[in-house]
Amino acid sequence: AQKITQTQPGMFVQEKEAVTLDCTYDTSDPSYGLFWYKQPSSGEMIFLIYQGSYDQQNATEGRYSLNFQKARKSANLVISASQLGDSAMYFCAIRGTGANSKLTFGKGITLSVRP
Amino acid sequence: DTAVSQTPKYLVTQMGNDKSIKCEQNLGHDTMYWYKQDSKKFLKIMFSYNNKELIINETVPNRFSPKSPDKAHLNLHINSLELGDSAVYFCASSQGGPGLAGARTYFGPGTRLTVL
Secondary structure, eight states: OEEEEOOOOOEEEETTSOEEEOOEEEEOOSSEEEEEEEEOTTOOOEEEEEEETTOSSOOEETTEEEEEETTTTEEEEEEOSOOGGGOEEEEEEEEESSTTOOOEEOOOEEEEEEO | OOSEEEEOSEEEEOTTOOEEEEEEEOSOOSEEEEEEEOTTOOEEEEEEEETTEEEEEOSOOTTEEEEEEETTEEEEEEOSOOGGGOEEEEEEEEOOSSHHHHHOOEEOOOEEEEEO
8 A cells, every 4th residue: 555645734935945845655565656746727737756766866857856765755845946837736646666556646735936 | 749638628517417538648658547636636546447458446436437449548437427526537647667767647638527
């Protein structure tokens, strides 16, 4: 079984500042992947970043980086230099590597960027 | 080119009706999914098909019946619609295999179903 926990209430950040969105996970799979997706008000699911459980380095994609702490089972998303367009809902998800794997999502965090 | 497409984008219907949502992916992926996003934005897997074969069925009422005519298409038919079926339904696909290339899941734009 897999579980993602996102407990932060709505988050606010000033434009151009950095923000960290928390995610903790639980899984019995020895190998897994962690994902972050962004869902703006328009509704589409946008892939942001991926971290494999055996990756040696923390993932980065442009202004997004993932602070992966395997022993603590956390995979926090860091967004640097926030922009107004970053205002959205952010979902952390986990997926095992077996044939029947699927994404299991957390409940999401709403981020609002203030001008 | 749209990777995962689904139609219709909006669906408004009366309780008790039967409706279908269609999904197509042009990524050549072997696995397709249906996810449901409820009014609290929680996303949950409903079904997964691998190469036209059902591999995940997550305690979904049997009023919901997925059909995969080929590995590029996965349709969702819903019988006797109920108020609680109102949600956004996302179709998705992934290739499978190791690493990001296999695990990354591509989502369609979603179908907002409203049952009156």
